[in-house]
Amino acid sequence: MQIISTIDAVKVIALTVVCYISIVIILRASGKRTLSKMNAFDFIVTIALGSVLATTIVNYKNAFWNGMLTFTMLVVCQHVATWLSVRSDTVSQLLKSEPALLYYNNAFQNKTMKKERVDKNELKQAIRKAGYVSFEGVSAIILEADGNLTVMSKREERNLRKKDFVFIDE
Structure with a gap:
């Protein structure tokens, strides 16, 4: 097993952050319904979105290490987003929707x-x-x-x- 190079790691980190921000913007623009599980079609779309995002980010050589780094970066991005949302009304309004x-x-x-x-x-x-x-x-x-x-x-x-x-x- 080969460890990921520094250049590849930086590429994955940058791509993960860009993908995370893009997916948040896309999901906020498309509304709550996009990730709901109201029917079978909605559920399939949710699974497909995750698959497409993962494939987009991890479509490199050394898939295992890229996958681990991507997973970690998504968790970090989510943590930062939730941390910011509880401290900033503006960020909270951007990330969360109302009933x-x-x-x-x-x-x-x-x-x-x-x-x-x-x-x-x-x-x-x-x-x-x-x-x-x-x-x-x-x-x-x-x-x-x-x-x-x-x-x-x-x-x-x-x-x-x-x-x-x-x-x-x-």
């Missing part, structure tokens, strides 16, 4: 659903997973920042406001 209200008070929020690329059938699937057979017992459905759908029951009948599902620093 989106898709259904509320017996009404689909069509504008938000289009923006988030979620259709009514996916909301029906979410309510079935939550144990409902219709929207009758549902007061709200929220697309969370991680791409999951949260179904809120009418039993918790109250006035749902943005501050009820988004943390607001007071």
Whole structure:
């Protein structure tokens, strides 16, 4: 087994950082849906994105050492990004998204659903997973920042406001 050369290591580090920044920009621009697991297609796309990123970064000789260095650099980049996001509101807003209200008070929020690329059938699937057979017992459905759908029951009948599902620093 040959150890990676200094030049190759610098190339992998630079490429990893550039790929990491690019993928964050691409994923933020494409929205929460890109990495969600709402259906089989979404899951396959998530796996393919990871495979493409890995192939792009590690397509060198000495694949083992490049792979180890790439893995380490991605972990370091993620650590730095999360460290910055808890210390800077600007970085946090760039890296994280807010939940989106898709259904509320017996009404689909069509504008938000289009923006988030979620259709009514996916909301029906979410309510079935939550144990409902219709929207009758549902007061709200929220697309969370991680791409999951949260179904809120009418039993918790109250006035749902943005501050009820988004943390607001007071």
